[in-house]
Amino acid sequence: MEASELHFGLGKAFNKSEMRMEKGWRVFQVLVIVVLAVFGTDAQRAGCKNVHYDLVFILDTSSSVGKENFEKVRQWVANIAESFDIGPEKTRVAVVRYSDRPTTEFNLGRYKTLEDVKRAARNIKYLGGNTMTGDAISYITSNVFTERAGARPPDHGIQRVAILMTDGRSQDYVLEPSKAAHQAGIRLFAVGVGEALKVELEEIASEPKNAHVFHVSDFNAIDKIRGRLRRRLCESKFTCPFNTHRNEEKAPPELLSALPRVGSRGSCRRLDVLCPNMKVQPDRFKPNSTSAGLQEVPGIECEFRHPL
Structure with a gap:
């Protein structure tokens, strides 16, 4: 097999893999939005009750x-x-x-x-x-x-x-x-x-x-x-370890509507910003960390902070 053919074949396979990953991430985003729409109101009421x-x-x-x-x-x-x-x-x-x-x-x-x-x-x-x-x-x-x-x-x-x-x-x-x-x-x-x-x-x-x-x-x-x-x-000051920065031009509007508006531009980007009523371990995540399989959300930046 010619080197150029091998390069083309590998590149094609890589592109397919990348497309599958991108498609999977889009599906995941849609699922998050659906869950927020279905359960958001009940979760908010439960949070207020506490x-x-x-x-x-x-x-x-x-x-x-x-x-x-x-x-x-x-x-x-x-x-x-x-x-x-x-x-x-x-x-x-x-x-x-x-x-x-x-x-x-x-x-x-x-x-x-x-x-x-x-x-x-x-x-x-x-x-x-x-x-x-x-x-x-x-x-x-x-x-x-x-x-x-x-x-x-x-x-x-x-x-x-x-x-x-x-x-x-x-x-x-x-x-x-x-x-x-x-x-x-x-x-x-x-x-x-x-x-x-x-x-x-x-x-x-x-x-x-x-x-x-x-x-x-x-x-x-x-x-x-x-x-x-x-x-x-x-919202409880003890429940969300991130401040969020919202980029209105890049972020999906469905996600923007679910995010808290407080906060400032930070260094990490992750889906955990969707956490008004979700308790997390304050020392589990670090700024710039890519662990725990967390994904970037377009237009959403967050800054780690310990609960007050």
Whole structure:
């Protein structure tokens, strides 16, 4: 056999092998996407059931919201509450409504079952008036996240979380009250509707901003962000050993939608970035490691970090 024929034959065989490997990897990616689509929602709910918070909703009830839209907000709060195990030793829920001034609708720990919380959420009073968002944030820091109002002591290890929803520009300053809340250990999510200002939402929200700021065009769309918000709430800082960097141009959109948005560009690329609720051994994988049969995912880069 001529050397050129041998070279051609080996090259052809190698190309076939490479094509089979590429085809196998594509099939594997599709299977991952299907599994995420089928089981993702149940896994998220299961994750939330294992995460306990002191959780406060801060709801804008100013005149621009309107009674009809506020009915959608009531239902949205009830729907979010369904993600958690509600109880004295589990997740406690409170609601604060605000316009000209903040008012506690019900405190942490007042309602001890999910059904009680949902019933109370559907009966939140609508106020009307101005939009004093900064005052509302100061109020929850000083008056709601307190042991007197039903919050658990810091040494109990229960994270304090607040979800603020507003539909417009605040008529007072939000930056300093938000900083004070962050320093008090309160994790703040900011949900903006319609004309709510992104810069103001970012001043309110905890870091990383892109994980704690949400915006929708109108109140008809607020339920569309419920799944993403729930994923953020359900993520545990102990479960995922990677920060992820997303390259929107290269990565498959189905994978992008399943990945956490937090993180920074790193040195390793692997499928283990799909791990919001998957526990792994923190010392098993190293940066730049190619062990354990892990594959590269186009457009996804991750940076190893130990759990906090």
